[in-house]
Amino acid sequence: MAKITLIGIDVGTTATKAVLIDERGERLAGFALPHPTQRPQAGHAEQNPDDWMRGVLGALQTFSASHDLSSLQAIGICSQVNTHVFVDAGGAPLLPAIIWQDSRSAPGAAALEAQTNAAQKTAWFGAPIPIDASHALSRMAYVRRVHPDLYARTAHVLLPKDYCVLQLTGAVVSDPISAVGLVDAAGYVADLLALVPRAADVLPPLASFTTVAGRIKPGLPCAGTPVVVGAMDAWGGMFGVGVVANGDAMYQSGTSEIAGIVSSTIVPTPGVILFPAYEGITMHAAPTQTGGAALGWFAQVLGRTPGETAALASSAQGSVPLFLPHLQGERAPLWDSASRGVFARLDPSAGAAEMALGVLEGVAFSVRLAFDALKASTSVDPGTINIGGGGATSDFWCQVRADVLGKPLRRCAAPESAALGAAILAGQSQDAASPLADVVRRLVRFDRAFEPDASKSSSYQDRFGNYVELYESLRAFNAGF
Template identity: 25%
Template sequence: MEKKILVIDAGTTGIRAIIYNHRCHILSQAYTEFPNYTPSPDRVEQDPNEIWDATKKMVNQALKALELRLNDISCIGITNQRATTVLWDKETGEAAPRAIVWQDTRTAKRAEELSSVWGDEVYSRTGWPIAPVYSSLSLEWMLNDSAALRKKADEGKLAFGTVDSWIIYRLTGGASHVISASNASVTGSYDLINNQWYEEWLSALNLPLSLFPEVCDDSGVIAFTDENVIGGSIPICGVIADQHAALFAQGCTEPGMIKCTHGTGTFLDMLIGDQPIIEPSSGVCCQIAWRKDGVTHYALEGYAGCTGSAVQWLRDGLKIIDSSKESESVAQKVPDNGDVYFVPALTGLSAPYWDSFARGALLGITPGTKRSHVVRATLEGIVYSVRDFIEEMENISGYDVKSISVDGGASQNDLLVQFQADQLGVEVVRPRNVEATSLGAALMAGLGSTMWKNEHEAFAVHRNKTTFSPQMSEEERTELYRKWKVAVERARGWSKV
């Protein structure tokens, strides 16, 4: 019987369970969304129990489609949204409050306050500027908001983790409280220099070390599922954060190789080798790409937190498109943006600005502006957001970007990908399968279970690709980007006005 890998892909808006064979072909998959709660403009929350319930249902659906039981699976891989903060009771196993999602900005003022004292020190150790995306700040907020939770935390009765930690905890019936190295490095709590939880910083935030999970490799035998919970005892052999999974799936295994994922947000990651490069003045993040066989590989990252979700806003908020996919055909109805610029800072600006108080801005509207101009400006805003930090990544890494691999749902939009090639002046390569996060988790799990002997064998499957080459003059590229920079300045600090 051929070996099979079950991947649990726990994204920001939903859960996907996918079964791959040993050639990385998808045999079955099941997907469902779960609610995101926004009780106020600065808050984004999820119910961990709803995430777990969705996980169980999708796993069962994916298995049922092939008439399989869990014990027919060779190993499990997990990939997940990063930095979302989950807190649960060690005694009951129940989630405490709702999880605070990585897009949440309730800790913006706290981040600003801490930056004036701890900014460069924390950046130089964690690889990230102090920002609301920090799980450590969300965790501090949770404990300060509830005397009961604070008491339990001080007594060592609570457990913290990101979504990977929570799913593993539930899959193993509470036997494992772990986090993968890639996920740990994006919590704003991990010391990249000393390769351990950043105890001095956590102490300053009054966060007991007993809250924190054990850090494990991203590939290897990490834990076993509990048969009483999920219907079988299967090794979990790959656990890797979503962007890092996509980087690996795109075959970016040599320093200087780069990928760009267009999802809820847009993330540009460059592998840099086995030593971190941390440059606080750049606004670019450094993180663990993955840890495998005890060897740590690092990556630089720039990201814009609200890009794909800005297109969703066109659909659900403005209601000027019926689906995200329709954005391409609507935008193609006009030859250009009509001098309209959209800064997708709906939840603030990330790299390289790190301005939690920025807000979305639509500029250049005239009586002749049509909905097509607005949609096109939104797609172009995604690309400009990437250009904002790619040059910084080149500067601090020493690598010149010649080609970028793209993935994620929005990468299927030809107009967006062509504009990315035009604005960045580089070749953009799109694989046939743009769902790279789940593939990366499958590869990590297969390698961790020794399904393949090495990376070369794992990557042996041929994948068709489409290449987009630059077609815009340098003069036009420069002028368009100049106006974008002006638009960004108009959007910055808006919620403080």
């Protein structure tokens, strides 16, 4: 008799990843297919939606070929958000997807931001969530201004997961959590959407994560299998690292770093994204702009792999420079698109190993800053932080993070934590009687804990202060470019 199975898929920034699990959470197979990002000019970052579908269909074909999926229950998809694809009435992309790293809409975002105020946004969202270059309305205003003909033909503005669900099932649907900065407890905020003509017409209807959007079309792999609406990567990863209850904290490490704390206490705090409550879960999140991407950049400079570069950092003996990882600006909690990366305090003893360690530390400092904002927003100082994602596979980097944060880190065993979360949501769609928290605890496993070294945490406290001072000292300089 075939095992009962579930598939979770994560359309990430650098790759589409997928995991096949059984009903007990055992990982039966994994899949990953990289996809490129095009940067045709400064500030632009684009992807081809067809590349996402190559990954999604590749995962389904691979799992079908290597396993008996006759008892496959459902498929879940999560994805990067603040990435938007404009499609016509037939579901075809009208231009490349504008991904979350793209900053071309910053001027339009500032104009929209000026038409709102902190009090309005706090009333809508519970916190003064900024309208930045990655906000859906900023993207719509940009396309409307630069490509008015294409905007007139736009039927839907979709996130990557929603685009893939459309291609697999024909359904147009999203979820309220992924509609960052667009919805309140009642749905889309009409007064906000009114700032951009047709915005209310092109955004998809909303449904819960575990609602079955449709079934896979005939002729595609796994035809007939239910596909759920799914969630954004931060929430998929949150479930995938076992975070569901008040006081739980997560650290997701991928292209960017995402820090988050679950808390029903809300203290409006600038820089923090507050999501609407979902099944009693109120997530306060602080996504940075660059995490694993910073390590990938420096690895490319050295002509090494990211794994080799992280290992090289462990051999550092000389003076370690401070590194500001704002290679493409910074998101939470600073929301400063003008900031840029820098190495500071270099001396002749600093070589490749020391600079590599500076990169690892700088990313950890950016997350320390994010958690400081989250602790203010939630009134929670977490005891242990659950960590997952591809950037968490380095034991050395996890230890650096634990030392910088001064907190134990508990690592999820499955490296595809967001894809695992998507599979969990697929599972709950078929087992609605079980509370989501119970499903998460049953299916998530951990492989190691990293305890902070007290002496290193003390020295990192001083370096963190220097990190913040470095950013502040460069603000005027960066703003002048």
